[in-house]
Amino acid sequence: MDLIKNWRIHFFALLLVIVAEKIGIQKFGLIVFLPLFYALLFGGIISFPKFKLLSDSNMARAGQFMPIAMLVLMVKIGLGIGPNLHMLMHSGLALIMQEFGHFFGTLLFGLPVALLVKMKREAIGACYSIDREPNVAIIAEKFGIFSPEGRGVMGMYICGTLFGALWVSILAGIIAKLGIFHPYALAMGAGIGSASMMAASMGSIIAAHPEEAQKIQAYAGAANLMTTVVGVYFALFISLPVTIKVYEFITGNKSSKTSAATEVLNHER
Amino acid sequence: MKDNWSDIIFIIVITCVLVIVANLLSYGGKLSDNLLGSAIIGAITLLGLFIARLPLLNKLPVVFWVSLTAVILSIPGVPGSEWIVEQTKHINFLPITTPILAYAGLALGKEIDGFKKLSWRIIPVCLAVAAGSFICATLMAELMLHVEGIF
Structure with a gap:
């Protein structure tokens, strides 16, 4: 049985949980470190192939565990929505509009950086969405996984898996501590549509505003639910076509102006 | 699953x-x-x-x-x-x-083998994409919650 065959995984998981919770929430100025952060970081170190602590099949098993374990968290978040349904109904417009922030934010922030580091059509795959599993599937179907767009989406997928949760946990913590945004707005921002990124950013927001924990959970949960339901369709019918258009417009598949400029830059190197 | x-x-x-x-x-x-x-x-x-x-x-x-x-x-x-x-x-x-x-x-x-094959370029892009999703949604939510008079 699994418990005997993969005992190492569950033993390490237990160890990680105990160590992470013993360290507890630590605050250094604007940065908040949560137990989930240590669990992810130390877990990543344990799984480092060089140490040979885990076999490939062990790791694959841990990967199988994740989506189902995540559902347990979704239940907890869901249970916080019902009692606050009335409040959420009153902010229906905000819940709908924040989705546009989620969907176009990736393009708005990502594409300039991608062009700055001179990415080519990889930028389309990398920037059109947050690039979790359903988004990878969309690109794979349209362009194939070995196309430039496919390389972009896979790169983002791997990179997001490795650093996504750590990064948004730190980022959300800092932004929450700056006090520019209301905790409810931050909570909706946390509904990124990637479960681990949502958990990480929501954790940091709750750590910064513990008195609002219940409502933050309700808002983030509702936002994440929306991203999950409409996300795939939005990515397929709006985000991807828009990203392609914007990319082609800026890089000038049609006008040679920008490509000439890049050539000059390359030449100067 | x-x-x-x-x-x-x-x-x-x-x-x-x-x-x-x-x-x-x-x-x-x-x-x-x-x-x-x-x-x-x-x-x-x-x-x-x-x-x-x-x-x-x-x-x-x-x-x-x-x-x-x-x-x-x-x-x-x-x-x-x-x-x-x-x-x-x-x-x-x-x-x-x-x-x-x-x-x-x-x-x-x-994921590490796959990661080694990637160009360093993906890292800044990845951080920007994730930050963009979070920050832009927060911004939209902040604006709309004001419009709706929640706070």
Whole structure:
């Protein structure tokens, strides 16, 4: 049985949980470190192939565990929505509009950086969405996984898996501590549509505003639910076509102006 | 996720046990409260998974059905919702995230080979994309909550 065959995984998981919770929430100025952060970081170190602590099949098993374990968290978040349904109904417009922030934010922030580091059509795959599993599937179907767009989406997928949760946990913590945004707005921002990124950013927001924990959970949960339901369709019918258009417009598949400029830059190197 | 119910139940049970450990270490509380709260959350997860596998309903993501099941069971007026919400309050949000991200961490090793093949360029882009999604949505929410007069 699994418990005997993969005992190492569950033993390490237990160890990680105990160590992470013993360290507890630590605050250094604007940065908040949560137990989930240590669990992810130390877990990543344990799984480092060089140490040979885990076999490939062990790791694959841990990967199988994740989506189902995540559902347990979704239940907890869901249970916080019902009692606050009335409040959420009153902010229906905000819940709908924040989705546009989620969907176009990736393009708005990502594409300039991608062009700055001179990415080519990889930028389309990398920037059109947050690039979790359903988004990878969309690109794979349209362009194939070995196309430039496919390389972009896979790169983002791997990179997001490795650093996504750590990064948004730190980022959300800092932004929450700056006090520019209301905790409810931050909570909706946390509904990124990637479960681990949502958990990480929501954790940091709750750590910064513990008195609002219940409502933050309700808002983030509702936002994440929306991203999950409409996300795939939005990515397929709006985000991807828009990203392609914007990319082609800026890089000038049609006008040679920008490509000439890049050539000059390359030449100067 | 395949339709292997014994495996699904096994994963949910292990997760719930680790959640209890995390919750006891961080928030404390009585063991019996922790056991009951965690068991209810686990049972709802299983119910949600079952609903998600029903014909027709399986067209939408599992996450959606599981969340929706939990939402409905917590709406005031739904039979048993008060009891469910009261009992599951003993289990906090953060302790549930710890075991999940522990498993996420333990699975990271298999991504490292793929990561080595990537160009360094993807890293700044990845950070910008994730930041963009979070910041822009927060901004939109902030604006709209003002418009709606929530604060």
